[in-house]
Amino acid sequence: MAKVQLMEIAIARSGDKGDGSNIGIMAKTPAIYEFLEKNLTAEVVKNYFKEICFGKVTRFEIPNLQALNFLLDDSLGGGGTETLITDAQGKVHGLGLLHLTMDVPDELLQQQ
């Protein structure tokens, strides 16, 4: 096991969905996708974003794209035109999630 940040094993993109955001995470290999499917749960993301996301977090799996999609409800301070916050569209939420540190089996890191 090694402690690595998600950015070493995945890429991300995020944007707004009403007053929430979505974060798409794509694993860099099929094995890493399986690891993330088991370990990067909606609960993990909700807990990590607890100072940003005040609603529920929902996860969808897209195995054919090696990807997970997270919806973070109530994470934009009102959303769209209403809010004054800098990241009103959740553009950096994906990069934020890539800072999450996870315990990753060494063999997954070697395959990359």
Add this chain to the structure above:
Amino acid sequence: MSENKIVRVANAQGFWGDSLLGPIRLVEEGPVDYLTFDYLAEITMSIMQKQRMRKPETGYAMDFPPMVKRILPTCKEKGIKIIANAGGVNPRACLEATKKVVKELGLSGIKIAIIEGDDIMDRLDEITGGGEKLANLDTGEDIAIIRDRISSANVYIGAQPIVEALAAGADIVITGRASDPSLVVAPLVYEFGWSMEDYDKIASATIMGHIMECGPQCTGGNYADWRKVKDFARIGYPIVEASADGSFVVTKHDNTGGLVSVETVTSQLLYELGDPKNYLGPDCIADFTTINISQAGEDRVAISGIKGRPPTPTYKASISYASGYKILGTLCIGGPDAIEKAHVLADMVFKRVAMHGVEIPEEDRFVELFGTNVMYKGLVPALEQPHEIMLRIGARGQDANALNLLGMEIAPLITSGPPGVTGFAGGRPRATEVVGYWPALIDKKLITTHYKVEEV
């Protein structure tokens, strides 16, 4: 029709305000059959509505007519057709402005179509009177609470009227609130003679539209592994090469910057995505879990296998309404003790506004200390003592004059507060209208779309 026919559809603008180099380079640097311009976002409709309220002959993407003037001679020479949701909340004004530039070019025989029927502003009472609730899709609230403040109401219409306009010989099609992917669905239905009920193919084209709707965000822009991307300044705008069976290749012109890889395209597939099995549009429901994606050469990504289902019986409506005012000012604060001083300065502003006789309630106040992890709150460790902070201070409210008092008390902080306040430029900020956004569903039976073609 040849078995091997390929239709090249490009996205030339991902939003209103995108680089004007996009369409120019697409038509000049390689082969394209259709140029689509996706100007509209929810926020854009609101902005256009504000503009139309001030000036009735505006309310559309004003970049569009001058761009037509710039590229139309090349498009005519190469047989490139243009499809743009440039009409915004005022497609007729956009048509008139576009006709004017075509005349100025001295070109003739150019057919320009507009699509109408998406604007339901004048029909709202008829529609709600007939039993359609138009309840807020997110909150379930009754539309009655905003009825007297509604400033625009449009539905996201589909590809069909655009297909009809192309069949009528249109060289340029201007729509209002057509859904983003429908701008790409329409030319392929027209070119390949697909049925609108051939849902796998319609879903393929819908996903092509989704991939391209933010322009170069699928060709290397905003990509997490950005060091792999070549020559951002000359990033190539996206092109799909579509085949009759619905499969397609995402690519860009040769010798342009950027990167088209499985990763850059997948990143954009995930952008603003909800439930991947149920991507809802006016033309179909597309299933992202059926996408086969693979690298098919340098800067070429092949996609096939997409499955679709019939669309829902409703259109999504986008309704905007007056939602009070907001004001925002910024100041830069140098250390030492930048954070502590920023709090003192913010407090001064609200106290001084109160001394003018206006109390801004706590819940309407906004203070953000940029540089203290405002975008990454709780995600990464913050600096304890940053040497520089940007104070973003403002408020929400119903009274623009009251908010403007706040705007007047920002610059004085430089000389009357703690030391190190700088970086104030651009004059006093002023309150701006907030246009709220109200998503709703509406029965498709209530909407009739149609096209009109005019020849210049």
